[in-house]
Amino acid sequence: MILAAGSVSHPAATSEPRPSVATVQVSPPPDTHSAKPLSSIAQPPVAPTPKPQLPGVYRFDVGAFRITALSDGTLPLDLHPLLRGATAGQIEALLHAGFARNPIETSINAYVVDSGSRVVLIDTGAGELFGSLGGKLPESLAAAGYRPEQISDVLITHIHTDHSGGLARAGRRVFPNATVHVAQADVDFFLDRGNLGRGLEPRHLAEALATIEPYRRAGKLKAFTGETVVLPGITAIPTPGHTPGHSFYRVESANERIEFWGDILHVGAIQLPRPDVTITFDVDQPAAKAQRARQFAAAAGGRRLVAAAHLPFPGLGYLRREGDGYAWVSAEYRNRE
Numbered sequence: 001m002i003l004a005a006g007s008v009s010h011p012a013a014t015s016e017p018r019p020s021v022a023t024v025q026v027s028p029p030p031d032t033h034s035a036k037p038l039s040s041i042a043q044p045p046v047a048p049t050p051k052p053q054l055p056g057v058y059r060f061d062v063g064a065f066r067i068t069a070l071s072d073g074t075l076p077l078d079l080h081p082l083l084r085g086a087t088a089g090q091i092e093a094l095l096h097a098g099f100a101r102n103p104i105e106t107s108i109n110a111y112v113v114d115s116g117s118r119v120v121l122i123d124t125g126a127g128e129l130f131g132s133l134g135g136k137l138p139e140s141l142a143a144a145g146y147r148p149e150q151i152s153d154v155l156i157t158h159i160h161t162d163h164s165g166g167l168a169r170a171g172r173r174v175f176p177n178a179t180v181h182v183a184q185a186d187v188d189f190f191l192d193r194g195n196l197g198r199g200l201e202p203r204h205l206a207e208a209l210a211t212i213e214p215y216r217r218a219g220k221l222k223a224f225t226g227e228t229v230v231l232p233g234i235t236a237i238p239t240p241g242h243t244p245g246h247s248f249y250r251v252e253s254a255n256e257r258i259e260f261w262g263d264i265l266h267v268g269a270i271q272l273p274r275p276d277v278t279i280t281f282d283v284d285q286p287a288a289k290a291q292r293a294r295q296f297a298a299a300a301g302g303r304r305l306v307a308a309a310h311l312p313f314p315g316l317g318y319l320r321r322e323g324d325g326y327a328w329v330s331a332e333y334r335n336r337e
């Protein structure tokens with residue numbers, strides 16, 4: 001500790017020359033780090049060794065299923081032009097309360113469900129469609145020890161860039177042995193040029209044709225309608241609103257279960273406390289809002305484990321009622337065999 005000259009009291013101060021700062025430092029400073037001159041703290045000593053982020057992979061079990069969360073990357077979302085139903089001030093206040101800031105760094109999560117006999121991928125990330133953002137799923141999959149040829153089935157929550165974009169690259173199927181499962185309502189909406197005047201954006205049509213169509217041509221597209229057991233232990237649950245065929249996938253084994261949620265919410269800091277706030281990506285805004293209210297209430301009431309595509313990786317947790325809305329409780333982290 002360095003004493004300031006003015007703070008030194010000395011019994012003989014009135015009769016003796018005032019001691020200089022140097023003479024009052026009678027003992028060495030106990031904390032040599034804090035005694036370093038400020039100039040040496042301000043300058044980083046050397047540049048850190050350049051090392052890129054590691055692939056995002058997290059493994060856990062639900063009953064007899066081994067599940068692996070895979071990060072496709074993150075992207076910054078400027079919420080102000082995207083969210084509807086909240087003022088700019090309300091958005092900023094909720095972000096502040098949630099220790100977040102605009103633009104919000106948004107995860108793109110996908111999941112492998114491995115039953116032993118089948119290796120199932122739920123959503124595929126953005127592939128090459130977001131340019132330099134996203135598209136890390138193949139890297140994460142490899143780090144998790146899976147090859148694309150091993151994927152037996154791909155379950156698509158809905159046909160949007162960041163969920164179905166990773167199905168194909170340059171028109172070729174990335175998962176050559178996989179059957180793609182998706183709701184018929186999304187196939188009907190996103191692959192029909194006739195919907196261009198009815199809410200379908202040209203970009204989404206082009207992307208659907210580039211990613212879903214190669215599987216349809218190969219006879220590898222299987223569409224379902226209504227609540228359907230798509231594979232043993234895996235049920236598709238229609239949750240329309242965000243898109244006409246938006247679906248949850250519920251995985252159940254040995255009295256344990258998890259729900260894969262796709263885009264029932266995008267921004268936890270805003271839509272958990274305010275589930276009425278929608279996003280421009282919602283194809284049917286009122287239906288998306290009502291669906292979110294219904295599913296949030298069911299998840300909180302049933303203490304359901306959910307996997308959310310856009311909450312911070314690995315996106316696993318629970319909803320708890322809090323005030324007029326909800327709070328997120330992350331699932332516990334486990335790292336042992």
Ligand SMILES: [Zn+2]
Nearest residue numbers: 160162263309
């Ligand atoms: Zn999404």
